[in-house]
Amino acid sequence: MSEKEAILGIDISKDKFSAALLKGEKKSQVKEFSNNLEGFEQLKQWLEQNQLEKVHACLEATSTYGHSVATYLHSLGHVVSIVNPARIKGFAQSRLSRTKNAQADATTIARFCAALKPQAWTPPSPEMAQLQSYSRRLRALEQMATQEKNRLKTTVDESLIEDIEAHLVFLETQIDNVKKRQKELLNEYSSLKSQADLLTSIVGIGEPTAMTILAEIGDINQFSSARQLAAFAGLTPQEHQSGTSVKGKTRLCKIGNPHLRKALYFPALSSIRHCSPMKDLRERFLEAGKNILNTVTGCEF
Template identity: 45%
Template sequence: MNELRCFIGIDVAKLKLDLALLVNGKYKSKVVANTREGHLQLQQWLLDRDATPANSRLCMEATGPYSETVATALVDRGWPVSIVNPARIKGFAQSELSRNKTDAVDAALLARFCSVMQPECWTPPPAEYRTLRAWVDRLQALKDIQQQEKNRQEAALAMQQAALVDSIQHHLDWLAQEIARIAQDIDDHLDHHRGLKRDAALMTSIPGIGNTTAAKMLAYVGDVRRFESAKALAAWLGVSPRQRQSGSSVRGRTMLSRTGHRSARTALYMPALVARRHNSALQAFGERLRANGLAPKAVVGAAMRKLAHLIFGVVRSGMPFDAQMAMPKLDVQDGI
């Protein structure tokens, strides 16, 4: 195997990519467009400077579709790419006492982080997962607009603006139809892919997890089997407990870390409330935590974490949820 000697930081923006190539402590910079042509230009620029997929590592922050597009193009050509949580890059910059923040500076920072930390390589999710995520994001966007329009309609009713109320109602009618259509498209997409359909069925066997939540978890998390343990999945979601204690004076209360995928974590909140009432395993778990003096909101957070563990368990085992099997495991685990 060739030794890594070229580390490339890519600061991703909507329209452009700032590159920093770090070799033997020296930097070379380049700016290309964030387009298909720019991605090809990026690769050629690296090859012209003796950076190859065998001796290089590329690193960029997670910025949604803008970073994943270029990352997928590079991985498809054999380049090893790491997509890093921005919180890690921010912490690394603080450790260097970095004072400036520009696109070029950020690209160089990413190159140094890549050289020092050498984060794990990113693997693009299969096409069916990417398509599902696009549909799920679209559905959520329409639901957000629907709620905004309902709020506007309520305000218009209070002001007795009948014409405005009718206008908003026309939009609400269209939104309801479009939401129903996209929800059906998501169901059809799951039905057309055996792996997605199987995992969705396993997730929905857990009381509290419905079709909408299962689709969101598949869209945002991808294949749950890529995680080594349930704790790793919970950490990725940001539902792991975070303690704050030091010496004899600092005794902060334990709370969710929230260092993870926000949309996926949000998707577990309402299911946790439902599971607290209708999932016998989560009922017993929640009552035990409440008896120990845990605050109601903290109990919900703990229930979110347990749901993540249950999702991991049913998908990895391939067996539907069984309350009798889940109860002993929940009884011996610590809550938040």
């Protein structure tokens, strides 16, 4: 890394984050900030004090805690990368890192960024971010409704039954409201509507699945190939073989977006039953010795 290059590693948490600054081969500087606008502005001042107009910032894709600081840094013209935590963990293990705290993690993230130069991240458009919020909220509400329905089957206390039924009515109302907002959003933005229409033209994909796919993928142009998109969803094969003694089964690599992976599973089953090309693809997988589950996941992309 040259003197002119500057790397910012960020270890994020709910209320605060640690930032490690690497400039050339110098020892990293580490500072802690609040995870709010005041903290972001202090981070900006810190970078200015170090006479840095542009840095390559890197942070892990952990929940939504890092989205605000990532968007803020991107708006200032900095390069931002959001990477899978498994990559950072593997990098730390390769360096035999033993210390585990926020400051050390931020430094590890910075060194990972300096060594591997991860792909730059682009914030989703406001409408895409809103669609993702609706999609994930809908899934959470549906999961809660399923849990309550299961409780209803095993509950014998009449007062509790009434309580569960009332909660179910509330959840169903909320589900309908979110679905309505999703449709309004699609109708408001023609680009989203046209993409959703293309997706629903595929056998096995209905409107709810199409909206989840759109929300989780974002800008599809960020993927240069179908295989890269499959890896993003965690749908690529993972072999476990070594020499002549280790011959494990090839399994699905689940290092990827779980929301997208789950949304594609049942459409894949449907396409295998009703779409001739997908039936043929599955047969080729079976002939190649793939197990039944892998043939389904292989048909998801």
